[in-house]
Amino acid sequence: xxxxxxxxxxxxxxxxxxxxxxxxxxxxxxxxxxxxxxxxxxxxxxxxxxxxxxxxxxxxxxxxxxxxxxxxxxxxxxxxxxxxxxxxxxxxxxxxxxxxxxxxxxxxxxxxxxxxxxxxxxxxxxxxxxxxxxxxxxxxxxxxxxxxxxxxxxxxxxxxxxxxxxxxxxxxxxxxxxxxxxxxxxxxxxxxxxxxxxxxxxxxxxxxxxxxxxxxxxxxxxxxxxxxxxxxxxxxxxxxxxxxxxxxxxxxxxxxxxxxxxxxxxxxxxx
Numbered sequence: 001x002x003x004x005x006x007x008x009x010x011x012x013x014x015x016x017x018x019x020x021x022x023x024x025x026x027x028x029x030x031x032x033x034x035x036x037x038x039x040x041x042x043x044x045x046x047x048x049x050x051x052x053x054x055x056x057x058x059x060x061x062x063x064x065x066x067x068x069x070x071x072x073x074x075x076x077x078x079x080x081x082x083x084x085x086x087x088x089x090x091x092x093x094x095x096x097x098x099x100x101x102x103x104x105x106x107x108x109x110x111x112x113x114x115x116x117x118x119x120x121x122x123x124x125x126x127x128x129x130x131x132x133x134x135x136x137x138x139x140x141x142x143x144x145x146x147x148x149x150x151x152x153x154x155x156x157x158x159x160x161x162x163x164x165x166x167x168x169x170x171x172x173x174x175x176x177x178x179x180x181x182x183x184x185x186x187x188x189x190x191x192x193x194x195x196x197x198x199x200x201x202x203x204x205x206x207x208x209x210x211x212x213x214x215x216x217x218x219x220x221x222x223x224x225x226x227x228x229x230x231x232x233x234x235x236x237x238x239x240x241x242x243x244x245x246x247x248x249x250x251x252x253x254x255x256x257x258x259x260x261x262x263x264x265x266x267x268x269x270x271x
Contacts, residue, residue: 128206128207131202131205131206131241132203132206132207134245135198135199135202135203135206135241135244135245135248136199136203138199138245138248138249138252139195139196139198139199139248141248141252142195142199142248142251142252142255143195145251145252145255145256145259146166146195146255147163148255148256148259149255149258149259149262150162150163150166152259152262152263152266153259153262169190169194170194170195170196171194171196173187173190173191173193173194173197174191174194174196174197174199174200175191175197175200175201175234175235175236176196176200179233179234179235180234180235180236181235195247195248195251198243198244198247198248198251199244199248201236201239201244202241202244202245202248204231204234204236205231205236205239205240205241205244206241208227208228208230208231209227209231209236209239209241210241212227214226214227215227
């Protein structure tokens with residue numbers, strides 16, 4: 001059987017059924033409009049042994065991931081350019097904040113008298129840029145993954161509340177506000193669950209670790225002229241930069257996998 005432009009190759013056959021009863025004479029009775037049932041047309045489709053073969057269903061999206069990324073990137077860029085007020089405000093605020101930070105921390109990166117103040121902004125030299133950038137990118141990825149997990153697992157109202165709340169213990173046990181040796185022994189294990197600890201520790205090691213030379217001292221005495229002294233004060237003298245990188249990578253993979261499982265579970269519950 002052939003199919004051509006939505007029509008079947010077999011011609012339909014019409015059958016007329018005589019409902020007038022048995023014939024009284026040998027001559028066949030002529031059909032009339034009152035004694036005949038409605039005309040019904042059938043085709044041989046129902047009796048045909050042929051069948052249509054289904055085409056394989058393609059999974060995934062019709063466009064590649066890079067194509068989708070490029071379209072969304074152009075869309076975002078156009079949206080930013082169309083909203084000129086917000087774009088100008090962002091540019092102005094970033095410029096002002098950058099200038100303030102630059103003027104505030106200008107020329108103190110190599111001053112041993114200002115090491116503690118310098119640790120708050122993290123000054124780095126050109127030969128340590130790669131280490132510093134790596135640890136910061138990993139920290140940002142872990143923070144983003146945590147936000148995705150909270151957004152995927154909870155409602156908007158719950159996530160808006162729980163998101164900021166979870167950052168409090170993460171920052172408290174990072175060693176930024178309280179040194180590790182000042183944390184009680186029964187709480188020190190919580191510091192290993194804080195991803196900010198590894199980010200801050202890795203940043204400090206990229207700036208002051210790995211044999212950095214003595215700093216310039218602008219005062220009669222500088223306690224932290226030797227960078228190792230500062231790391232010892234921060235309880236980071238025995239830390240390892242690559243251990244911090246590995247810990248952040250493990251955090252990133254673990255949280256992403258959990259987020260995927262949560263989304264998959266919620267989709268099954270919706271079906």
